[in-house]
Amino acid sequence: MEFIDLLISAGLWATVLRIATPLIFGTLGELICERAGVLNLGIEGIMTMGAMVGWMAVFQGADLWTGLAVAAAAGLLVGLLHGLLTVPLGLSQHVTGLGITMLATSLSYFAYRLLLPETTTPPSITPFAPLGDGWWQAVPWLGEVIGQQTAPTLLALALVALVAWVLYRTPAGLAVRMVGENPAAADAQGISVTGVRLAAVMAGSALMAVGGAFLTLSAFNAFFFNMMGGRGWICIALVVFASWRPGKALLGALLFAFFDAVQTRLQQMTGGALPYQLFLMLPYLLSILALVVMSRRAAYPQALMVPFRKGER
Amino acid sequence: MRLERRAETPPLLSVAVPVLALLAAFIIGTLLIMISGASVPAAYAAMAEGAFGSRFALTETLTRAAPLMLTGLAAAVAFRARLWNIGAEGQLYGGALAAVWIGTAPLGIPDTLLLPAVILAGAVAGGLLLLGPAVLKTRFGVDEVVTTLLLNFIVLLFVSMMIEGPMKDPMAMGWPQSETLPMAAELPRLIPRTRLHAGLIMALVAAGLIYVMMTRTVLGFEMRAVGASPRAARFAGMGVGRVMLLVALISGGLAGLAGVSEVAGRTGYLTLDMSPGYGTGGVVVAMLAQLHPLGVVLGALMVASIFVGADAMSRAVGVPTYIADVLVAVSLLCMLTAMLFARYRLRRG
Amino acid sequence: ADKIKVASVYTVPIEQQWVSRIHIALDAAAKRGDIDYEWSESVSNADYERVMREYAEKGVDMVVGEAFAVEQAARRVARDYPETAFLMGSSFKPQAPNFSVFDNYIQEPAYLTGMIAGGMTKSNVIGVVGGFPIPEVNRLMNAFMAGALEVNPDVKFMVSFIGSWFDPPKAKEAAFAMIERKADVLYAERFGVSDAAKERGVLAIGNVIDTQAQYPDTVVASALWHMEPTIDAAIAAVKAKSFKAEDYGHYSNMKPGGASLAPYGTFEDKIPAELKAKVEAKKAAILDGSFTVEVNDAEPKPTM
Amino acid sequence: MLRLSGITKRFGALTANDAIDLDLRRGEILALLGENGAGKTTLMSILFGHYVADEGRIEVFGDPLPAGSPKAAIAAGLGMVHQHFTLAENLSVLDNVTIGTEPLWKPGRDRAGARRRIAELGQRFGLAVDPDARVGALSVGERQKVEILKALYRDARILILDEPTAVLTPQESERLFVTLRAMVADGLSIIFISHKLPEVMAVSDRVAVLRAGRMIDQRPAAGLDRATLAELMVGRKVSRPRHTAANPGAPALVFDRVSATGAGGKPKLHEVSLTVHAGEIVGIAGVSGNGQSLLADLAAGMARVEAGRLTILDHETRRPDPAAMVRLGVGRIPEDRHAEGLVGDMNVWENVIAERRNRPEFSRWGFLRRATARAHAAELVRDFEVRCPSVDATVRQLSGGNMQKLILGRALALHPGLILANQPTRGLDIGAVAYVHQRLLEARDGGAAILLISEDLDEILALSDRVAVIHAGHLTPARPRAEVTVSGLGLLMAGAGDPDAGDPHPTTPEAAHAS
């Protein structure tokens, strides 16, 4: 009974949205990269860098939206590096991605420590405030859920629709999908495979970085080492779960966040009868289960992880 | 401009490539050191000193290289067969957990057999951990990049559960760590008063065996064929599923051995922070070696010496310690790029 | 005497509450001119022994650090360098001749903050959010809970571990979940809990460091750890060449000034006088030795 | 309309195109001929901007064409249908056709307009396809239509078709030629590459012949005969193998009312019956997608029998597997040499022993005997005239013809009792085709039973002793070669004679399944 109440409580769903937001950004970013044929295992590092850079900008006096923009710009840059290595040079996407994660993460820590050498309590900023009251308050349950969110969460939701529209309804989106399916075909129609892939990786990386920045500018107010805690890797799984579709990506992020939110509450409700690790495992176990159920029909972008070099076969 | 595959790599180039790559990494490292305001010559002197400058430094580098060799081999074997195992970290912990369990449980294993039993247990546990994703891949087409990534989290939580629960050391004052392996289950030290242990020998032997397996045996032949073209391999009468499962067992087993090496060679007991990312480190090493089993040995030595050297350097000249990871990552990316240009040339048109 | 060389080896960044207390104490000693101070942060388990040895090789007089999870290795290093003093955070006994131990035995102020929490809660529900259930965390939580029960036997506890030391957003969500279930005082073992409390207008109890300046309307009281007595005693011993294997744990008690209840600050007037009096009395009892806070390292269990 | 002058292209030491001059006139179909590797595709790739020529210039409608830009080529009115399709299988026909036709930064696509235009083009040139179909669901012939639509959609005035008929059935080819003629009538010009000489003579106005990168000759198609053309291409007389009467022996391969379902449940075989005897070649003609791949898979051990009995070299089997087939001594030539036949990234010698790696000659105690394997491969390479740098070269470096010879050699080396030859000469030039045919006939005369599956009717008629036709999973009885005609086969392939197709002259199922 108590569990049913929990499931329909606005508090739970507000939590779900908050937990999901960085995942939505990250998953959309990864989805764009993979749709263009580039696996981006740099995501964990790019999110870390976004978290650090965005926060640092605000700490140095920029306003919050500028902070997000700075994070996006940092994402673009790291994306450019990942893109240059994997697209024109065609290096292995697995190892480049892991290398980028290593580089972006350690560089973020390095820069943080250089800029703030003597901090014994993490300095903080004033983060995005929850939306609070507004006309939405009139809607009974939903109003409460929305009131607890911050503006970047709404941005994430809007981006889902935007990314879907771009992918399916614009020539640029078609080009992205085509270079991910058959780069030679795109090339033969005068589309620059290198250009489109680079742009996609950069745009995707920018979104990932914004997802990271959400953690330091909205979910919390300071930057921490190791703060990403594997959220980037979750996004990789969510993209597969979503069969590379933005709508399903949203669904996957919400589902994962739901497991996470329920996990916290179950842990508190069951009163320590079970090891807490079991609850923490729950989101991961259920993700694998969901993948098994979904994967049969998953249609991979055919050229995912296949470098395209003009004139080579 | 486009890249064109070279018919063959000029010998001079294959020598020049690593040198040039390290030079590029060196330049970037110099910039970072200058930004942090330290003396560049002093920094590089400290780095060389820290990696190779003394018996202590050398043994430290080798100690760090041993687990990297094993996870590197794990990645190389799997990647050859196009099984994208990103889960070596989890397999490493799984192997370590099994090793500790066999080594400390009251099973009545005679002392002489204890170390072999511990090693075997670790390898089997690591192998079994990769078997799941491999079965999901061959049976249901579930992407193994994702499952192995997610399994890392699950295994770590499971290890945490075990060392806070049934396997917790009652003598550890409540600190979550496993019981300590008995002496008989420990890998011997190679040089007294250093940390260098027989895990290194284990890694070198494994590299040799994997090399022989890949190039000289029917199984290695099948693994390469399945990796290069599963359809053609099946047409030639190879059991693709069977080969994949064997690859999984071997690859996971090697990662499990890395766990054994750490727990039986270095720490003696298992904690949650035992591995500083040896799993992903292995992928890096394998790619530097271009998936060649003997190259993995060199790759691991390179990564270990850069890290150990740069870490010592950061202390010696007062640069944030994170520079060690930055330098490893930069060297990796430079090296990969340089290796590409050994195989390709830039050409107009 | 001359300056001595001290090096510390931390497994986490210096922002981490625990480590920051050691760092501050050593830094102060360095600023006073007592020591030359070097430090390494975020040293992984695999590297810890090497870093210790590096410093010992370099000839520092004292190595300070946390031996948790690298206990055997740290002791091995100490054996190999008998001329060097080692002062390590550890749950174990000292090891002759040169390996001394300390720990954050601040259960006393934690007990006091528990009393305040018990007195301040209206819903009689208190939430406790922690990283991992390790002894260093458990003993403070247990003391806190015992203190709360002393003034308010009706109080119930929720306990959550987030399985991470550095995930403030996650800690925040765990705290939110507790607030939804009527908790109105939260024990902030991790960063993020006070933020949740602030956002929802409930109260928080600080731990190890004082964060009231950042959360003036939220953080009622904090149990503070001061490493200065421990560090200064060790430095003095090294200088006097009298350093030996000792347990410095008691330097973290209230009496020598190793722990304290943070000033009420903004809550000076919001805490009922009667409650303050109870706390004062208990503090006095602790200081004069007539009351001992039990050190209980077992994992705390929720009571609702 | 188009003028190429002095085009030279070198790949390393190899000169793929050597000072080539070529003109194309309005409304003509030019056939570009040449052996495998003569440089045809290279020349067309230069024209279309995939490659940049080392020397020479290109003019289209009198204007010079910028080098190395497919975009510029399209803008100049060139359209190309590549030797290997360039379509994205997961995307729709509409997506595949419109890709690159709108500026990338346009917010939104004109999908309704595109549908209209595709329908209109389809009408005009007989290229109707459903714009919303997923390309992966289309047959090869339909995909070809999409490829041509792509060019026409961009207002191509000059269309280049690289081996467009290599994968088409005679009917589909015929339809393609109708389309091509309609286009020429519309004022387009066409360059058309093919190895199939009869169709070259039938549709082209002019032929240009390349040999080893050089333009050997250009002349009107009228009055050319096959032998002359072949000689021009190869530089010597090509003698086609003589087909002599067979001397059939015991049954080697027996399908007895075999039913099976292919991957994805799609192609199905319905109670197929067929017997192939030692010493004879039975040809299976049929339009691709009617179940011949599944039939081949059964004989190759790659698919499983659902009902009925399959007997291979006296062993009845329900679940054949490739390893068992190799043990039984079945020589197999798969349909797709790149995907199935060979492992491109492995060495020649490794590919040679891939099927027989467990035989004692090649391995002992699980260890490969590399020396014997290499020696065996070297011998095979010599015997089958495979041109490769060494047996340690990776197979990817071999040309298609040489790959096919390698597979042929591997299949024939052990004097198998049964040979499965699935599309054994697809994409090969006439010299190579003649060689493969010769070897197959020799094997037959040596007593092997051969099941030949081909979409090329000429090949079927040139080799088979008996011919059966497959349509929609039903197999007609095999009739002696002398009793069948091209037009008769064509009708059967289109479904006449199929009990499910409302055949005007129904054959009883019993008759249809008797072998």
Ligand SMILES: Nc1ncnc2c1ncn2[C@@H]1O[C@H](COP(=O)(O)OP(=O)(O)OP(=O)(O)O)[C@@H](O)[C@H]1O
């Ligand atoms: N990108 C390339 N790099 C190196 N050599 C090449 C390349 N492309 C083609 N060649 C070589 O150029 C020659 C001409 O190849 P091309 O593909 O033009 O032949 P083709 O006439 O189209 O043959 P086919 O009839 O088999 O299609 C071949 O011998 C081939 O080895």
Ligand SMILES: Nc1ncnc2c1ncn2[C@@H]1O[C@H](COP(=O)(O)OP(=O)(O)OP(=O)(O)O)[C@@H](O)[C@H]1O
């Ligand atoms: N892009 C390329 N890079 C390197 N070598 C190439 C390339 N393209 C072709 N080749 C070389 O060209 C030769 C084969 O070319 P060719 O086009 O003649 O084959 P093909 O007979 O047309 O094969 P298929 O029948 O499969 O189309 C091989 O030696 C191959 O190494």
Ligand SMILES: [Mg+2]
């Ligand atoms: Mg060809």
Ligand SMILES: [Mg+2]
């Ligand atoms: Mg060609």
